[in-house]
Amino acid sequence: MALWDSIPRREASVIVAGMTHVVREADRPGSKINKKEIVEAVTIVETPPMVAIGVVGYIETPRGLRALKTVWAEHIGEEAKRRFYKNWSKSKKKAFTKACKKWEDDLGKKEIENDLKQIAKYASAVRLICHTQQKLLKRRQKKAHIMEIQLNGGSIPDKISFAREHFEKEIPIRSVFTKDEMIDTIGVTKGKGFKGVTSRWHTKKLPRKTHKGLRKVACIGAWHPSRIQFTVARAGQKGYHHRTEINKKIYDIRRGFHTENGKIVKNNASTEYDIADKSINPMGGFPHYGEVKQDFMILKGCCVGPKKRVLTLRKSLLTHTKRKALESINLKFIDTSSKFGHGRFQTHADKMAFMGPLKKDKERAAARIAATASASA
Structure with missing residues (x-):
């Protein structure tokens, strides 16, 4: 069975949202800090699922790797096509029309099968072409970020069949990375x-x-x-320099807003010790970002670049043996107070319970009553 392993590229599927702090219990036997609570800074990274749209096989040459054949999926989203145009609205939007037509007739399907056979016969590396889903992020940019993800483990035919199975399907972050794993981040610093x-x-x-x-x-x-x-x-x-930072520990990977039994579940920042119903978003949202609604990852420390900038996450190239790298993380508390100033309250309910209804709350309630009265009339 083929395994995921991302390779360093310029684009990635994760977006830096902001920072907060967590409280956890240290698990370091023999250390003075063992079984004691520690406070650490963490980065919240939004990780909406990527979509696989193609596979490419590489052969080795005296000058390095060369792309042998590329096979594209039958349907490629508009956000991926936008990446190939400077001005999408003025273009004829003809990208990938010939590649997609191959799937419609027998001659085209035979050509696709021949290309895949050539990859299986000659290729030394197989990479899956994936793109981000900009529509899930509610950002101004509509062009998707496209990258290649290398498939490691198993034979070349196994990798090709694995890639074909994932054509036009979403690839969640949990299928690539796991909790307590050490990873590398690649990005561009703040200019x-x-x-x-x-x-x-x-x-x-x-x-x-x-x-x-x-x-x-x-x-x-x-x-x-x-x-x-x-x-x-x-x-x-x-600034605005390309940087690779190694050994970032994943403290947790959590689900975004989702629906269960017809209700929207936003409770994704509670822990075993902090059972309050709260989302990962701080009061007022993350400054210069907004709300995190998709799946997200909690990374230890900081990451390169400003908010909203994409990051490439890469599997670690090292074999980790240190106890600090292998430590199991158990979060006790995730701070969700306002990051725009000195936040005092974790949720709006906490603020209401302490301060009582404010003038703006009373005005909103009065406006709501007036609206319902006018609607009923």
């Missing part, structure tokens, strides 16, 4: 623009009386060699 040496390289500021500025490098090199060496700090672009 800062053109910066000087003091901000960019944290060089020492010169004394107050320095001529022609003090946020500079005092000496940028000797007379000879008559060139500036690459090791000398210079002004330039800061």
